[in-house]
Amino acid sequence: MSAPDAVPSLEVSGLAYAYPDGTQALFGVNAVVGRGERVALLGPNGAGKTTLVLHLNGILGGGLGTVRVGGLAVDARDKKALREIRRRVGVVFQDPDDQLFMPTVREDVAFGPANLGLRGEELDRRVAAALERVGMGHVADRPPQHLSFGQRRRVAVATVLAMEPEILVLDEPSSNLDPASRRELADVLRSLDVTVLMVTHDIPYAAELCPRSLILSGGVIAADGPTLDLLADEELLREHRLELPFGFDPAAAAARPR
Amino acid sequence: MGAGHAHRLYLPGTSPVHRLPPQCKLVALLAFVLLVVATPAHRVWAFALYAALLAAVAVAARVPLATVARRVVIEVPFVAFALLMPFVANGPRTEVLGVALSQSGLWSAWNILAKGTLGVIASILLAATTEPRVLLLGVERLRMPQLITQIATFMLRYGDVVTAELGRMRTARAARGFEARDLRATGVLARSVGALFLRSYERGERVHLAMVSRGYDGRMPALADVGATGVQWAAAAALPAAAALVAAAAWMVP
Numbered sequence: 001m002s003a004p005d006a007v008p009s010l011e012v013s014g015l016a017y018a019y020p021d022g023t024q025a026l027f028g029v030n031a032v033v034g035r036g037e038r039v040a041l042l043g044p045n046g047a048g049k050t051t052l053v054l055h056l057n058g059i060l061g062g063g064l065g066t067v068r069v070g071g072l073a074v075d076a077r078d079k080k081a082l083r084e085i086r087r088r089v090g091v092v093f094q095d096p097d098d099q100l101f102m103p104t105v106r107e108d109v110a111f112g113p114a115n116l117g118l119r120g121e122e123l124d125r126r127v128a129a130a131l132e133r134v135g136m137g138h139v140a141d142r143p144p145q146h147l148s149f150g151q152r153r154r155v156a157v158a159t160v161l162a163m164e165p166e167i168l169v170l171d172e173p174s175s176n177l178d179p180a181s182r183r184e185l186a187d188v189l190r191s192l193d194v195t196v197l198m199v200t201h202d203i204p205y206a207a208e209l210c211p212r213s214l215i216l217s218g219g220v221i222a223a224d225g226p227t228l229d230l231l232a233d234e235e236l237l238r239e240h241r242l243e244l245p246f247g248f249d250p251a252a253a254a255a256r257p258r
Numbered sequence: 259m260g261a262g263h264a265h266r267l268y269l270p271g272t273s274p275v276h277r278l279p280p281q282c283k284l285v286a287l288l289a290f291v292l293l294v295v296a297t298p299a300h301r302v303w304a305f306a307l308y309a310a311l312l313a314a315v316a317v318a319a320r321v322p323l324a325t326v327a328r329r330v331v332i333e334v335p336f337v338a339f340a341l342l343m344p345f346v347a348n349g350p351r352t353e354v355l356g357v358a359l360s361q362s363g364l365w366s367a368w369n370i371l372a373k374g375t376l377g378v379i380a381s382i383l384l385a386a387t388t389e390p391r392v393l394l395l396g397v398e399r400l401r402m403p404q405l406i407t408q409i410a411t412f413m414l415r416y417g418d419v420v421t422a423e424l425g426r427m428r429t430a431r432a433a434r435g436f437e438a439r440d441l442r443a444t445g446v447l448a449r450s451v452g453a454l455f456l457r458s459y460e461r462g463e464r465v466h467l468a469m470v471s472r473g474y475d476g477r478m479p480a481l482a483d484v485g486a487t488g489v490q491w492a493a494a495a496a497l498p499a500a501a502a503l504v505a506a507a508a509w510m511v512p
Contacts, residue, residue: 091471098464103391112472114479145418
């Protein structure tokens, strides 16, 4: 998997955070994601998954602990470093309608790299390449609201790929997708050569795509290991409100060729 | 959602009018409307000439006149007031079909009706030949503050999303047996509107989050350049120039 000597894509240590209203969401999260790894972050609703994601690119901050992305510390006060952090961390939000806000797909994909200062031909090349990587080159001139939900999700992935991120963070990537769109998105994600952190409670999807999983529960990392090993531990799953869907057998999934 | 590939008012095409840069068309429209408004109402022939000019533009833009006629209906609620004028205005009266009508009221009604219709037709032609988002680029080229064009861009993008949400709420209400029968339904509807506002507000926050995550710092990056050449400005000026001749004639002819 990851070479231990290389700088990891993501390093979270001792991260704790309480919302201004006093609700404590994270109680000391420690996690390392190596370069090129695909890791699932599993957890029940309200476990603090979204709070953790918003720390990764410095939208939330000010609590205890540190987050490093490719060796660079995330510091919400350092505006210049923050710009680089937001290039390195590509967050794909759950609802593509939140992510795609420009009048056409092309402009939306160009939004990120243009904020990084790219213009003209180089920008066009970036946009075309990112759309090609998710197989959406043919919809570049259409308004996002006229695409199917699955297409919108893939375009949302392209909008952050265009920024050439160090790590791709996906918030519930499989939610609301029909089976064919799920499979198409899985093919896209497998074809990318970037680090992926997939936040989800879709256990079969995690088993299919991510060799390694973290379980976030009650604001701490409760388990960290190979996905299929974690899924085989029924007691662990039950303890953290993660149940296997009806008919899903991790052992059979492990035996299936991919 | 997903009804067509462009805005309802836009008729895709490649006519010379379609190809003009948006800012040229906007300025031409504004100048034309100002000239029409400045023309004395008594010169009926001038308004006929204006209408002929617009018909020429429609033909050049290959916008069917029937489409224009259908869309003019939008002005009906606004000109309804004009139709009342001959009845309520004071001054000397004249007999029309046995009804005594105010002369000045008739002229006022004609004034509103003629100028309003010409303005609406000109706007319909602009909307039919210019995509809304391109129009916004044109507005931005005309040095409109970016904050305002950004708001308009988001309205354009999220109008459909919010409408769809409203539709789903209506379906959900109906599915639980709600019917707006009388005034008592107002409370329910008002709460729906409130919920819609909150949802839209929260969506706004999420969109902002997604924008900040991709490096947004308050300014939209300029992506498309819709610069206009002198020739294009001159072409767009044809309509207001012709209208200016008509207006000048209307003022000077005794």
